[in-house]
Amino acid sequence: MLSGVSAIVTARLGCITTASLVSLLCVTKVQVAASATPTCQRPRLTEVIQRGLTTQATDTSNTMIFTSPMDKLSEAKQASLWGLLIGDALSMPVHWYYDADDIKRDYGKWLTGYVAPRKQHPSSIMSLSATGGSGRSGFSTRREEPLIGNVILHDKLQYWTNRGGSVHYHQGMSAGDSTLNALCALKVCQTMTRVDPDNDLSPRDLRSAVLADYVQFLTTPGTHNDTYAESFHRAFFRDWIQAGKPVTKDGLIDFAEKRHEEQSAGSADSQLAVIGAFVMAVPFVLHAAHLSEAEAVRNTVDFVRLTHPLPPHHLEPFLELYVKVLHAVLNGASLQEKAAEALQSPVLGGSGTWKRVQTFSSEAAGYAKGSDSRLSVYQEAVGRFGLACYIKGSLTSLFFLAHEFHDDMEGGVLTNTNVGGENCHRGAALGALLAAAAGSTGKPLPQGLKDGLGSARTDLMALLANSKL
Ligand SMILES: *[C@@H]1O[C@H](CO)[C@@H](O)[C@H](O)[C@H]1NC(C)=O
Numbered sequence: 001m002l003s004g005v006s007a008i009v010t011a012r013l014g015c016i017t018t019a020s021l022v023s024l025l026c027v028t029k030v031q032v033a034a035s036a037t038p039t040c041q042r043p044r045l046t047e048v049i050q051r052g053l054t055t056q057a058t059d060t061s062n063t064m065i066f067t068s069p070m071d072k073l074s075e076a077k078q079a080s081l082w083g084l085l086i087g088d089a090l091s092m093p094v095h096w097y098y099d100a101d102d103i104k105r106d107y108g109k110w111l112t113g114y115v116a117p118r119k120q121h122p123s124s125i126m127s128l129s130a131t132g133g134s135g136r137s138g139f140s141t142r143r144e145e146p147l148i149g150n151v152i153l154h155d156k157l158q159y160w161t162n163r164g165g166s167v168h169y170h171q172g173m174s175a176g177d178s179t180l181n182a183l184c185a186l187k188v189c190q191t192m193t194r195v196d197p198d199n200d201l202s203p204r205d206l207r208s209a210v211l212a213d214y215v216q217f218l219t220t221p222g223t224h225n226d227t228y229a230e231s232f233h234r235a236f237f238r239d240w241i242q243a244g245k246p247v248t249k250d251g252l253i254d255f256a257e258k259r260h261e262e263q264s265a266g267s268a269d270s271q272l273a274v275i276g277a278f279v280m281a282v283p284f285v286l287h288a289a290h291l292s293e294a295e296a297v298r299n300t301v302d303f304v305r306l307t308h309p310l311p312p313h314h315l316e317p318f319l320e321l322y323v324k325v326l327h328a329v330l331n332g333a334s335l336q337e338k339a340a341e342a343l344q345s346p347v348l349g350g351s352g353t354w355k356r357v358q359t360f361s362s363e364a365a366g367y368a369k370g371s372d373s374r375l376s377v378y379q380e381a382v383g384r385f386g387l388a389c390y391i392k393g394s395l396t397s398l399f400f401l402a403h404e405f406h407d408d409m410e411g412g413v414l415t416n417t418n419v420g421g422e423n424c425h426r427g428a429a430l431g432a433l434l435a436a437a438a439g440s441t442g443k444p445l446p447q448g449l450k451d452g453l454g455s456a457r458t459d460l461m462a463l464l465a466n467s468k469l
Contacts, residue, residue, distance in 0.1 A: 082460070086445070095422075151219055182428050183456060185279050189469060191209055230276045278428070288327070293328070339406060356385075387419065
């Protein structure tokens with residue numbers, strides 16, 4: 001079913017290791033993170049009233065009455081955030097399962113809803129740290145300081161150093177729980193509604209506030225339960241330590257802009273040109289959804305540069321493609337059409353890619369919806385386009401699934417889960433897109449998927465009840 005096994009294995013190792021994990025793991029001193037849980041400002045009364053009306057009109061009835069275009073956009077934005085969290089949480093128990101058959105072996109069947117992860121993972125390399133490949137040039141020449149278990153992932157060091165077995169990247173989480181990047185995305189939305197409720201803050205001030213909360217979130221013990229943090233977080237905090245651990249908004253944005261300027265001119269860290277970059281980017285598209293497409297692209301790219309300092313062509317053309325599609329769909333465009341356009345874009349390989357998409361698509365159509373045979377076509381297709389984190393393959397797979405499931409959010413996110421690979425972050429970005437399409441056409445998301453969401457649900461409900469996103 002999956003061809004090119006060795007290529008897939010290499011890709012897997014690449015995605016989830018970085019340079020010199022050993023040095024990341026060494027703990028020499030305890031650093032106490034300055035922290036206070038951020039508190040949300042109360043919305044103003046008029047906003048509460050407006051929101052109450054909007055919420056009532058959409059929540060209590062299946063018939064959409066009095067729905068103005070603005071209501072539709074709000075609906076689509078809220079759905080999109082739900083979709084991001086749902087797409088991630090469904091895949092969490094089988095994140096980085098590169099052999100899809102392991103999903104059935106470990107969980108007894110293809111997943112049809114939320115389940116808790118097992119303790120062990122069929123192919124995790126988290127505990128094989130020392131021999132991990134190089135993810136980023138230049139690391140070994142720097143003086144390393146402790147990171148994992150010390151600055152971030154405070155109580156999780158044991159799982160990175162455990163040599164006894166193949167520890168699951170999300171061990172200990174419950175069914176429906178969100179992985180770190182999805183939680184970061186939710187945090188970004190919380191920051192945005194706190195500091196920019198009227199959507200009039202300068203984009204740079206917004207970015208700096210988001211960064212400050214991001215740093216506080218990751219460096220404060222107990223804020224999340226995930227065991228794994230992908231390369232970009234580790235690279236960010238490694239450089240942050242070197243820069244003297246700035247915590248103020250101004251200090252942080254200066255640090256991150258300078259870091260982007262320096263590193264985007266150097267050799268690329270291939271571990272950063274990955275789909276995981278899109279998860280925290282989604283809130284920036286939602287926040288700019290009422291602005292022009294160009295502004296949505298600009299604001300989103302400008303933020304992602306701060307966490308993913310890469311030469312522009314490594315990630316930005318892909319991000320731009322995704323932002324444009326999400327922006328259009330939020331505003332009512334057809335996801336089927338937009339995904340088809342994206343799949344024909346030169347960025348993803350042009351007509352050759354589109355031809356392969358059509359071949360897989362008609363093969364899938366030969367089997368009943370929801371059948372194992374149809375799933376196996378999708379598994380083969382995603383295996384062919386890209387199962388791993390690397391952006392071109394991953395985004396092609398994402399748009400392929402978006403095209404196939406443009407009007408079936410649940411089918412799309414579950415298929416994304418059951419094809420395996422880097423399904424959490426692909427699932428978050430795909431879920432945001434599929435749910436935006438559902439929201440903008442007034443189609444409610446499956447209630448079971450909303451109700452079953454775990455750790456993020458309470459915060460999400462509070463956010464949506466009190467803000468316009
Ligand atoms: C972490 O997990 C524990 C145990 O399930 C739970 O009580 C706690 O609320 C979780 N913390 C977060 C931040 O989700």
